[in-house]
Amino acid sequence: MIIRHLSELSRADLPIAGGKGANLGELIRLGLAVPPGFVVTAETYAEQARAWLLAEQLAAPIAASNWEAAAATAAELCLRGALLPAVELAVRDAYRELGAPLVAVRSSATAEDLADASFAGQHETYLQVEGESALLLSLRRCWASLWTPRALGYRAARNIDHLGVAIAVVVQRMVQSEFAGVLFTVDPVDQRSDRMLVELAPGLGEAIVSGHTSGDIYHLSRPPDAGKPGAEGPAITDRARRVAGRPAPSDALVRELARIGLRLEGHFGCPQDVEFAFAGGVVHLLQSRPITTLRDVELETIPPLPPLSRMQRRMLESNDNDRFPVAPKPLDQWGFGMVLPALGHTLRFAGFAVDEAELHTPTDQVWREVFVPPRVRPTLRLLALPRTVAASLSHDWAGWWENEALPRILDVCDSADLGAMDDAALLRRADRIGDVLTETLGKRFEGIVGQAATLLVRIPVVFAVGRKRAPALMGDLVSGLRTRTSEVNEALFDLSRQAVGAGPEVTRPLRDGRPDALRESEAGRAFLREVDAFLAEHGYRESTGLFLSATMWRRDPTPLWGLLRGLLDATEPPSEAAGLRRHRAALAEVTRALRFIPGLGVAFERIVERLRTAIVFRERSHFDLARLFSALQDIIAELARRLHERGHLPVPEDIFYLTQAELRIWLAGQVPPRSEIEQLVRRRRATYAVVNGRWQKWSFAVGKQGDAADLLRGVGASSGVVRGKARVIRDEHEFERLRAGEILVCPYTNPAWTPLFTLAAGVVTNTGGAVSHAAIVAREYGIPAVLGAAGATERIADGQEILVDGNEGLVTLLRTVSAGEAAHG
Known part of the structure; x- marks a missing residue:
C-alpha cells in the first residue's frame, strides 16, 4: 500500500510507517490532538528503490565504508531518478484529500525512535511545504x-544493517503554533528521574529541535501518580527565561503538557521525548519517542526464555496473558x-509432580520476559483426576469460605495504625498476610479444580x-449467575444514578474529569461521601492484575x-432474568438431545449446576483475596514514604524497583x-x-496468527451479533472514552473493567476465554463478546x-475511519 492515513496506524505498524509514523498513529488512538496527515509507506520507498537498483549501486561504497561516495550515489538517484507513476499519483491524491494545505514532511525510518536508539536528527524534516511539486x-x-x-555513520556505530533499513515519510498539516518545543518526561540533562524538563519558544518548534535557537526552560515536579485524572498534577518548580520580555504560554498549558507526557510515558513503558505545539489553547503532539540518552548505565541481565514444553505453552496461552497483562516490577x-x-x-x-527448585525459579530472578509456569510430570495420582474433580464439585466451598477463609482474611487485614509501627513490625505484619495468602x-x-x-x-x-x-451454548449454560463482580457493577451503576440525581453540581465536574471540584459544593461533598462508602465496601478492585505495584x-x-x-x-443495566432465560433454554436443548440415554440428562444438569456454583465461588473468593494484596500495598506505601523521607528513595514509587531482599536489608540499616x-x-x-516491551510482544506472539486482513478469530464467549463503532481502550485511564452503544476493544479485562459492559454494545479482547470474568459479565448483560x-x-x-x-467467535473489520472521525469519535 502506497499511502496509509495516520489514524489507521499503531505501534504494530513500525515496519511500514517507521518509528515516527507508527507512534503518531498510537497517539491518535489514545485520543490525543495530533495534526491529521498520511504516511508514504516504507514499502513504497522499497519498491521505488528497487526500480532505481539502489541496493546494487550502493553495495560497493558501503562495503568499503565510503560514506561520502554512498551518499552521493543515493542523492543522485533519489533526487533525479524517475518516480513510479503510481507513487506520484497516490501522493498527489492524498495531499489533495488533506485539503492541499501547508504541510510538514518528516522522515520516519523503520529503525527510528526505538528504545535503544532514537536516530534523532539523522533524517530530514521540511516545514511549511506548499503545493504538490514542493x-x-x-x-x-x-x-x-x-x-x-x-x-x-550512525547506523554503522550501532551495527545496524544499512540495506535492511527502509524509510517512510510522514506528511502532516502544519500547526501554526503560538509556542512549540520539546518535553522530556525525565530530565536528561541532570539525569534526574524526579523531575521533567520543557524547552519552548514562540513560533515553530523545529528551531529548538535543530539547535538554531534557545527556548525557555521549565522544570516540573513528578509527584506519585501524576498524570492520572484527579491526582496531584506536575508543578512548575523553576524556569529560566532565555530572552527578556519574550512572550510565554500560560502555566496551566505547560502543566497540561506535562500531564500528557506522563500519560505517554505510562503507555509506552519508558521516559519520553515529546515534540509539541501550542495553538488556540490546545496541546498538539508532533512526535513521541523514548529518551535514549538516559542509558548512562548498562541494562541488567535479562535471562533468556527457557525452552517450553507443550503443556507450559498451553498454560501460558490460556492464562497468563489475561492475568498478567504487563510485566512485574522487581518488588512484585x-x-x-x-x-x-x-x-x-x-x-x-491434581496429580502432577513439581520440582520445588523450578517452582521457585521465577522469584529468584529479578527479570524475565514472561511468566513461565513450572514444568510438571504426571503421576499415577492423575488417574484419579475425574474423582478429584467430582469431589471438588461436591464440596461446599462457599461455606468453607464464609466460615473459615474469609474470617482469617479479615482478621489479618484488620485496620491498624501503620504509621505507629516500627519497620520490623510492618514487615512482620506483611509476612503474616503472606502466610494467610499462601495457605488460603x-x-x-x-475448589477451582472443579472447573x-x-x-x-x-x-x-x-x-x-x-x-x-458448542462454544456459544457453553457460554449460555453459565449465564445468569449472581457473582461478586455483578454486585460491584450494580453498586457502581447505582452510584452513577445518585450522581445524575444530584444535578449539575455533581455531573459537571465528573464530565469535565475534575473530581476534586466536587469539594466546592455541598452536593458534591455529599456525593464524595457516597463514593467513600462505595470504596470502603467495593474498592478491592485491581487495575492490571494482582500485582503489588498495581494499586486498588x-x-x-x-x-x-x-x-x-x-x-x-x-x-438501566439488564436484570439477571435475561441470563437465566438463556441458561434454561440452553439446558433444555441439551437435555432433550440426551433423553435417549437414561440418566444422562439428569447427570448433565447436576454437573452444570455445580459448575455454576464453582464459578460463583471463584468470583467471590477472587474479590476477597484482593483484600490481602491491598493490605500489603498499604504496608509498602508506608515503607516507601519512610524511605523517601529518610532520603533513600528519589520518589516513593521507586520502591517497586527494589527486590524484597534489598528492601529488608535497607530497612535493617544497610543502605547504599x-x-x-x-x-x-x-x-x-x-x-x-x-522487559515490559518483550513481555507485550510475547503476549501477542503466543496468540492466534494468520487471520485474513479483515477478519479476527477468537472465542465466542457471549452469543449474539452486533455491528458498530469500535472504541479501543488500552488501560484503565481511558475508561471515560467509551460511549454508550460502542463496541469495547481492549487488551484484556479483569473485574475492574466489567462496569464498561453497561455501556458497550459488544466486547472484543486480545486475551481471555469462555469462563473469564469478561465472558461471565458479557453474558449477564446479554452483549456479544469475542475474547482471545x-x-x-x-x-x-x-x-x-x-x-x-x-456465536462464531469472529470479528469482521468493516469500514475504516478518517482522521477527522477518529479525532472527534
Whole structure:
C-alpha cells in the first residue's frame, strides 16, 4: 500500500510507517490532538528503490565504508531518478484529500525512535511545504536523507544493517503554533528521574529541535501518580527565561503538557521525548519517542526464555496473558513468592509432580520476559483426576469460605495504625498476610479444580448441538449467575444514578474529569461521601492484575472516576432474568438431545449446576483475596514514604524497583549511598522498559496468527451479533472514552473493567476465554463478546466499524475511519 492515513496506524505498524509514523498513529488512538496527515509507506520507498537498483549501486561504497561516495550515489538517484507513476499519483491524491494545505514532511525510518536508539536528527524534516511539486521534492529529499554520511555513520556505530533499513515519510498539516518545543518526561540533562524538563519558544518548534535557537526552560515536579485524572498534577518548580520580555504560554498549558507526557510515558513503558505545539489553547503532539540518552548505565541481565514444553505453552496461552497483562516490577516478585507455593500445592493435588527448585525459579530472578509456569510430570495420582474433580464439585466451598477463609482474611487485614509501627513490625505484619495468602490460595485452588468439569460438560454439548454451536451454548449454560463482580457493577451503576440525581453540581465536574471540584459544593461533598462508602465496601478492585505495584480502586480511584463519567449516560443495566432465560433454554436443548440415554440428562444438569456454583465461588473468593494484596500495598506505601523521607528513595514509587531482599536489608540499616541508589533506580527503570516491551510482544506472539486482513478469530464467549463503532481502550485511564452503544476493544479485562459492559454494545479482547470474568459479565448483560482475538487492539482502528459475531467467535473489520472521525469519535 502506497499511502496509509495516520489514524489507521499503531505501534504494530513500525515496519511500514517507521518509528515516527507508527507512534503518531498510537497517539491518535489514545485520543490525543495530533495534526491529521498520511504516511508514504516504507514499502513504497522499497519498491521505488528497487526500480532505481539502489541496493546494487550502493553495495560497493558501503562495503568499503565510503560514506561520502554512498551518499552521493543515493542523492543522485533519489533526487533525479524517475518516480513510479503510481507513487506520484497516490501522493498527489492524498495531499489533495488533506485539503492541499501547508504541510510538514518528516522522515520516519523503520529503525527510528526505538528504545535503544532514537536516530534523532539523522533524517530530514521540511516545514511549511506548499503545493504538490514542493511536496514531491521534499519526499525525495527525505528518502535521500536515509543515506547521508551522518546517517550511515550512525547506523554503522550501532551495527545496524544499512540495506535492511527502509524509510517512510510522514506528511502532516502544519500547526501554526503560538509556542512549540520539546518535553522530556525525565530530565536528561541532570539525569534526574524526579523531575521533567520543557524547552519552548514562540513560533515553530523545529528551531529548538535543530539547535538554531534557545527556548525557555521549565522544570516540573513528578509527584506519585501524576498524570492520572484527579491526582496531584506536575508543578512548575523553576524556569529560566532565555530572552527578556519574550512572550510565554500560560502555566496551566505547560502543566497540561506535562500531564500528557506522563500519560505517554505510562503507555509506552519508558521516559519520553515529546515534540509539541501550542495553538488556540490546545496541546498538539508532533512526535513521541523514548529518551535514549538516559542509558548512562548498562541494562541488567535479562535471562533468556527457557525452552517450553507443550503443556507450559498451553498454560501460558490460556492464562497468563489475561492475568498478567504487563510485566512485574522487581518488588512484585514478593507477591509471586506468596502465590507460587499455592500453585505447587494445586498441581500436586491434581496429580502432577513439581520440582520445588523450578517452582521457585521465577522469584529468584529479578527479570524475565514472561511468566513461565513450572514444568510438571504426571503421576499415577492423575488417574484419579475425574474423582478429584467430582469431589471438588461436591464440596461446599462457599461455606468453607464464609466460615473459615474469609474470617482469617479479615482478621489479618484488620485496620491498624501503620504509621505507629516500627519497620520490623510492618514487615512482620506483611509476612503474616503472606502466610494467610499462601495457605488460603492453595485451598481455594482445590475448589477451582472443579472447573475442569467444563471439559466433561463440553462433550455432551458437542453431541447435542455440534462443534460449531458448542462454544456459544457453553457460554449460555453459565449465564445468569449472581457473582461478586455483578454486585460491584450494580453498586457502581447505582452510584452513577445518585450522581445524575444530584444535578449539575455533581455531573459537571465528573464530565469535565475534575473530581476534586466536587469539594466546592455541598452536593458534591455529599456525593464524595457516597463514593467513600462505595470504596470502603467495593474498592478491592485491581487495575492490571494482582500485582503489588498495581494499586486498588481504594488507593487510586482514577479508574472509578472514568467509569462514573461514562455511566452518566447509561441506561438501566439488564436484570439477571435475561441470563437465566438463556441458561434454561440452553439446558433444555441439551437435555432433550440426551433423553435417549437414561440418566444422562439428569447427570448433565447436576454437573452444570455445580459448575455454576464453582464459578460463583471463584468470583467471590477472587474479590476477597484482593483484600490481602491491598493490605500489603498499604504496608509498602508506608515503607516507601519512610524511605523517601529518610532520603533513600528519589520518589516513593521507586520502591517497586527494589527486590524484597534489598528492601529488608535497607530497612535493617544497610543502605547504599544516595548516588548508588539513583543509579540503581535509573538502571532498573531502563531495564523494566525493555522487559515490559518483550513481555507485550510475547503476549501477542503466543496468540492466534494468520487471520485474513479483515477478519479476527477468537472465542465466542457471549452469543449474539452486533455491528458498530469500535472504541479501543488500552488501560484503565481511558475508561471515560467509551460511549454508550460502542463496541469495547481492549487488551484484556479483569473485574475492574466489567462496569464498561453497561455501556458497550459488544466486547472484543486480545486475551481471555469462555469462563473469564469478561465472558461471565458479557453474558449477564446479554452483549456479544469475542475474547482471545489476538492482536485486536492493533488490528482494529479506534472508531472503525466492525461486526462482532459471538456465536462464531469472529470479528469482521468493516469500514475504516478518517482522521477527522477518529479525532472527534
